Amino acid sequence: MSDGASTKHLDSLWFQGVSLGAVALVATTALAFAYRTAGPAIALAEARDVAASLAQVLPENFHDNDLLADTTRVDGVDGRPLTVHRARRQGEVKAVIFQMVGKGYAGPIRLVMGVDLEGRLTGVRITGHTETPGLGDKIEVARHPWVHSFAGKSLEDPVPARWAVKKDGGEFDQFAGATITPRAVVQAVKAGLDVYAAQRAAMLADAPAANGSPSE
Amino acid sequence: MSTATAEPQAAAGVPQAPRPAFDYRRIVANGLWTENMVFTQMLALCPLLAVTSSATNGLGMGIATTLVLVMSNIVVALLRNWISPSVRIPVFVVILAGLVTLLDMSLNAWLHDLYKVLGLFIALIAVNCGVYGRAEAFASKHPLLPSIVDGIAVGLGFTLALVVLGTVREILGTGTLFSGASMLLGEPFRFMEMTLFDDYQGFLLMILPPGGFLALGFLIAAKRVWETRRGQRRTAALPDGAGA
Numbered sequence: 483m484s485d486g487a488s489t490k491h492l493d494s495l496w497f498q499g500v501s502l503g504a505v506a507l508v509a510t511t512a513l514a515f516a517y518r519t520a521g522p523a524i525a526l527a528e529a530r531d532v533a534a535s536l537a538q539v540l541p542e543n544f545h546d547n548d549l550l551a552d553t554t555r556v557d558g559v560d561g562r563p564l565t566v567h568r569a570r571r572q573g574e575v576k577a578v579i580f581q582m583v584g585k586g587y588a589g590p591i592r593l594v595m596g597v598d599l600e601g602r603l604t605g606v607r608i609t610g611h612t613e614t615p616g617l618g619d620k621i622e623v624a625r626h627p628w629v630h631s632f633a634g635k636s637l638e639d640p641v642p643a644r645w646a647v648k649k650d651g652g653e654f655d656q657f658a659g660a661t662i663t664p665r666a667v668v669q670a671v672k673a674g675l676d677v678y679a680a681q682r683a684a685m686l687a688d689a690p691a692a693n694g695s696p697s698e
Numbered sequence: 699m700s701t702a703t704a705e706p707q708a709a710a711g712v713p714q715a716p717r718p719a720f721d722y723r724r725i726v727a728n729g730l731w732t733e734n735m736v737f738t739q740m741l742a743l744c745p746l747l748a749v750t751s752s753a754t755n756g757l758g759m760g761i762a763t764t765l766v767l768v769m770s771n772i773v774v775a776l777l778r779n780w781i782s783p784s785v786r787i788p789v790f791v792v793i794l795a796g797l798v799t800l801l802d803m804s805l806n807a808w809l810h811d812l813y814k815v816l817g818l819f820i821a822l823i824a825v826n827c828g829v830y831g832r833a834e835a836f837a838s839k840h841p842l843l844p845s846i847v848d849g850i851a852v853g854l855g856f857t858l859a860l861v862v863l864g865t866v867r868e869i870l871g872t873g874t875l876f877s878g879a880s881m882l883l884g885e886p887f888r889f890m891e892m893t894l895f896d897d898y899q900g901f902l903l904m905i906l907p908p909g910g911f912l913a914l915g916f917l918i919a920a921k922r923v924w925e926t927r928r929g930q931r932r933t934a935a936l937p938d939g940a941g942a
Contacts, residue, residue, distance in 0.1 A: 492782040502785045502792075505777075509796035516800050523807035531810075615751040616872040616905045624881065659900055 729851025760857025873898030
């Protein structure tokens with residue numbers, strides 16, 4: 483803008499419109515190109531994330547199948563469809579894994595939980611939340627071992643009335659300064675176990691096998 | 699190289715700028731301290747207060763912002779003679795939003811582990827008025843090289859502010875320092891994670907946004923006092939002294 487003579491065109495309405503359009507066009511093209519290039523890699527990375535978070539709720543060497551491929555759908559909470567992944571070892575279903583969503587202090591808390599054939603939890607992991615940093619985020623396994631307290635629990639141990647944080651007369655610890663977050667997680671896990679109890683047969687039903695199509 | 703095209707009078711072959719030499723020292727000092735994006739200009743407070751609940755988060759946001767700021771300064775400096783003043787704001791918005799989205803997608807695709815930590819911050823940069831401020835006040839009026847230097851200096855100044863504020867809030871709020879640094883920087887940096895007070899009960903206010911305002915206010919006041927004591931009253935800017 484300092485070079486006096488050559489800047490007259492900048493004042494023309496025509497130039498302004500075209501230059502703005504050109505910038506937008508270049509930006510859009512670059513984004514479209516980048517999306518085509520990066521899209522598959524993003525999808526792959528996210529699928530790997532899901533698979534890793536699913537495998538986290540199982541003990542090591544527990545399954546030998548592709549958890550992402552072996553799924554079925556059942557009626558979840560309030561009849562909403564719930565995708566269930568089956569963990570198999572040598573073709574036999576050993577556990578089911580599914581996602582639940584709890585109502586946290588600051589928004590939904592997403593978690594995955596694994597349940598074995600006896601109805602015991604193989605593990606619980608939090609996959610997404612917006613809880614208060616430093617307080618509610620202790621539900622993340624990277625920050626606090628709290629979620630490990632679910633492993634091995636079932637609707638018989640503890641009894642349903644004790645499926646609550648200690649402050650509410652239950653079995654599970656809360657955090658100093660954060661009760662709503664762990665309470666939400668405990669309730670969501672309990673709800674997941676209820677779904678399992680109600681839908682066990684459908685979850686385990688060995689309908690279309692992992693790789694075969696229904697017609698075979 | 700491309701600076702030559704932007705300045706018709708400049709002889710193309712000479713690499714050293716034949717134009718008035720830029721005072722790079724001053725650019726760096728302004729960016730880091732004298733005109734610090736946060737402590738002096740009080741820009742970009744929204745992302746600042748949102749992420750500085752810990753020093754590590756501040757560092758992550760600072761690195762990401764510096765990267766975007768340098769890229770945006772480069773693009774704006776290269777285009778500066780073709781951007782009409784009347785449409786400069788929408789042009790800057792398109793450039794910055796495009797760059798942020800590109801960075802967001804690239805990190806997500808190829809540095810996915812880093813993205814899981816930084817991802818939250820990347821999108822916030824698109825609404826960082828400090829970055830627009832540099833495009834408007836500096837890059838649109840200066841050639842490529844000074845704009846790059848300015849982007850780095852201002853970005854590092856912003857990073858400094860984020861880390862200092864994050865440090866204060868984290869120490870007071872949770873009694874730790876750089877917690878989660880190994881998640882951001884990798885396992886070798888685990889030594890940075892410190893617990894300063896064992897058995898600290900925590901001070902929730904400092905973690906929440908109001909604590910950010912409080913800490914920022916005291917930090918700005920401290921900077922003012924320090925500068926006054928040193929007799930450095932050269933920054934006569936900010937007549938209304940907002941917020942301090």
